[in-house]
Amino acid sequence: MFKILKNSTVIPMILLSLLSCKKEKEDTTNDLLLVGLVSATSTPYIAITPTAGSISIAGTNLTTTKSYDPKCSGVSGNQTFKFFLKKGNSKNLLVNFMGGGACWDGKNCFGTNTTTYFKAMDSLSTLAVRYAFSGILDERQASNPFKDYNVLFIPYCTGDLHWGSKATTYTDPTTNTESTLQHRGFDNFLASIDYVKKNTEWTPGSTDKIFVVGQSAGAYGAIFNFPYIKEIFPSNEVNVLADAGNGIVPANWQTEAAVTKWGANTNLPSWITGISITAELGEFFKKVAAFYPTSRIGQYSSNFDGTQRYFYNLQQLLQTNLTYSDSSTLYGKGDGSQVADSVTCDWVTKSRINFATAKTESNYRYYIAGGDVHTITSNNNVFTEASAGSSLLTWINGMIANNSAWANKDCKNVGTCSPPATSASPNGVSCTFSSF
Template sequence: MFVKFVFQGVMNTNNASNPFKDYDVVFIPYCTGDLHFGSKDMTYIDPTTGSSVVVKHKGYDNVLSVLKYIQTEYPQVQNVFVTGQSAGGYGTLLNYPIVRETISGLNSSAKMNMLIDASNGIVPNGFFSNLSTQWGADSNLPTWVAGIAANYLTVGNPSIQDFFTKVSTHYNGSGDKTGQYTATFDGNQRFFYKVMHIINSAPPYSDEKTTDPYDSSKTYSFLFGDSDGSSIPDGTTASTDGSSCGWTQQAVTSMNGISAGTTNYSYYIAPGDVHTITTSEDMYKLDSGGTNFVTWLTTLSTGTKPGNAKCTNNGGNCAN
């Protein structure tokens, strides 16, 4: 009940246009730093004090606990829509197979569909091995999905594009429809992409702050920049150094790749740089490329594949 007061958008049961206004909501909070997919306690060193800090990366274990609750409370479940935003979007995708199998075990004819919101997974090479070494996620992989073996995270070139394509294809036969949303210049995703590149360069850690050149009342990390992505350099579409246009081009390329690789997936690419949409009232008035977001989402929620939607603008779009 608490989340229905804190969030709006898909949580707003008073909006007649909300396709989920009559749904029960099962909300999994995020506090494990592992995209809801870890099963490991990991010791880190605090760079400011040198002391050891244990982080319980038990996101996947939390998901399993919630699934046990669903098995008890919803034994006749008929229709499920799984969604999450930002880190929760990755949790939605990575855990979709185990959620799907659990729901099918309760009711083999249950309908299930998915949307991940602002979770494109554009990361430097080698990132996915962290899911194995830091989070202990190998044993949580859905190895019943074709092409996802127990060593998926550490062998070859794992990616969100590849994982999404394989999972969507696997559940296509069940009638599942999968969707993905992003803003073209999502500021927070661009920020984290740049931070990953900075961390990989292993600079000396600093907690020094710098003043925003456009707003003297605002400060942010001198090392990592502003979390809204405003301090990230533009770069070009070919950039692979964490710059803005490089992130955007890779995000759009990934979504086009999934769309080409499986027939039950659709994307919605909005204009602007705002991170996440599904818990904002702005989702009801959002249009992109002539398509209203809620109309698109409602179609997806019913198990019908909506068309892809992509913003068009008068210049400024550095991705194709």
């Protein structure tokens, strides 16, 4: 069952907590972005509120029926999952997984200014989606290669990278009481894609293209769920681009978070040869690319991505006996500027190892931009970025067309990758790293 919410025309005020939109970076301290929309405004999106159901998959490699129970995490203001659709001038489909941090511990799932995932789904309206997300989602941009596509926008309100199917109980550090969160990101994905599959108005024809993309947490959702989309639509060309999702994790983090807290192991595309929930991310991309050689697999990241460095540092902190504080200073600023230079350089080195691992597959490409900005495809910087020696827009168009413009691009090959200022190095952090 699905409930359709009609377009909003007058919204007096929307309170939108968007971790991925503060200065194009994911503000992991859960600051609220206040979007005041007072005048009458239209939006091309519709919102659908799904309920529990099941999807039948009859793909080339997977034949099954999977149940889903769509939910947001369940904290105040984050109760009801909904997804958004926008009609294009073709039956091609753009599937966009929204970003917004992650949580796997009471100290970052709850607290004052310490929560590190998007938890304001109840305030996310059709109008908010229209004005908070631009770039490849904006059909008004003449140079947008996806301007004629139908759009499925899958919001994020579960703290599990769109991977989870589990309810987990945590201790709230501010009250010392137990609270349960619904990590149902995978269920929400299935409910969203099932609607597209079952409603011919939105279902791509057999010759239409599907492009899967996600920003930040959504980047992990995009690569994790891409195999399911390929199996649900086996006759279609399906490609995937992960934007700002090249995470490095400490030992055992995947087991602690993805398996124990989120239950993501039950959703792993296990038909892919050698796939593992505990693999390094580069290996995960490599296995997916190898199994689907006719699909194109792309990754974008800035070389010093501030938010990814922040989360790498946070993961390490939460593996220690961290004393909780009701202040964002517990983890430092979400832009990564207070991350120790040694941790920054460790992240840069290891993220490049991920790229090097995946690039051995001929249908995989990367674009490594200079600087530390986090996410780009859902803002208009996607149309001007050129720090890796070529236009990112040209690179994306090359990916769509499968031509020579879609080549590996690295800021290191054309400069210094614009190292950012940090608390320890106000003139720019110094890291030694190699190009490929």
